[in-house]
Amino acid sequence: MIGMVVSNQRGGVGKTTTAVSYAGYLAARNKKVLLIDADSQGSVATVLGMKPQRFLSQFIVNRERLEECVTPLNEHLHVLASHRGTQEAEAALLGQMAREKALQMILGPEVEGRYDAVIIDVAPSVTLLQSCAMMFAGHVLIPVAMDLLSLQGAQMSVETVRLLNDFYKTEIRNGDPGEDVGKDGHSDPSRGPGGPERTPGIERTAGAVRLRSVEPGGRGLCGGVRENYSSL
Ligand SMILES: Nc1ncnc2c1ncn2[C@@H]1O[C@H](COP(=O)(O)OP(=O)(O)OP(=O)(O)O)[C@@H](O)[C@H]1O
Numbered sequence: 717m718i719g720m721v722v723s724n725q726r727g728g729v730g731k732t733t734t735a736v737s738y739a740g741y742l743a744a745r746n747k748k749v750l751l752i753d754a755d756s757q758g759s760v761a762t763v764l765g766m767k768p769q770r771f772l773s774q775f776i777v778n779r780e781r782l783e784e785c786v787t788p789l790n791e792h793l794h795v796l797a798s799h800r801g802t803q804e805a806e807a808a809l810l811g812q813m814a815r816e817k818a819l820q821m822i823l824g825p826e827v828e829g830r831y832d833a834v835i836i837d838v839a840p841s842v843t844l845l846q847s848c849a850m851m852f853a854g855h856v857l858i859p860v861a862m863d864l865l866s867l868q869g870a871q872m873s874v875e876t877v878r879l880l881n882d883f884y885k886t887e888i889r890n891g892d893p894g895e896d897v898g899k900d901g902h903s904d905p906s907r908g909p910g911g912p913e914r915t916p917g918i919e920r921t922a923g924a925v926r927l928r929s930v931e932p933g934g935r936g937l938c939g940g941v942r943e944n945y946s947s948l
């Protein structure tokens with residue numbers, strides 16, 4: 717199973733769009749995908765035109781079974797939706813021991829063997845849920861727009877990853893987990909950049925990730941950002 721968090725502390729840079737697109741891409745390739753919205757704005761359901769009745773907070777606060785909290789969009793793509801109650805979930809996690817590992821502990825056993833990929837969209841701010849999501853997923857994709865504040869937001873996401881790795885001795889990576897996915901959909905760490913299963917639209921640069929539009933002839937969201945970003 718692969719995991720990926722889409723993060724940038726700056727708002728409106730394309731996190732939700734990227735998370736939904738990536739999840740849809742994998743589902744279209746017959747992977748079983750869980751798309752988690754960890755942002756109380758609840759944009760994932762809005763973008764997908766869904767009206768979910770169950771939410772992330774019920775999974776985290778009430779400890780209900782995952783299968784009772786997800787809303788299936790289709791056979792391959794399940795959504796764990798978000799709403800204002802997600803703020804309560806954040807508050808509930810605050811009092812826990814090793815709280816950054818809380819999601820890993822409750823979500824890990826529920827997804828293992830059921831999903832090939834878990835994609836998590838997070839809020840544009842430094843939240844505990846974001847740290848929990850990074851600890852669980854192990855990969856962080858950071859979309860950036862062509863402005864300074866977006867780059868500063870990206871820098872804050874990179875810093876969060878660095879702090880978590882230093883504190884918990886983990887190896888959370890900035891990058892596209894698609895690079896690690898074998899043809900069977902399972903993780904294959906031996907695959908390096910440039911492997912045959914790389915995700916269209918996502919390019920790896922030296923220590924950074926660049927996102928470009930996948931529409932034919934589309935204009936890249938982040939084209940030309942490499943020089944700025946590589947200094948982060
Ligand atoms: N590649 C792209 N090219 C042009 N516009 C885009 C692209 N990706 C997203 N957008 C547009 O940018 C806007 C913000 O996108 P999105 O909601 O995905 O950002 P976000 O980072 O999730 O925002 P927030 O931080 O508020 O959650 C939307 O109107 C979306 O349609």
Ligand SMILES: [Mg+2]
Nearest residue numbers: 731732755759
């Ligand atoms: Mg969003």
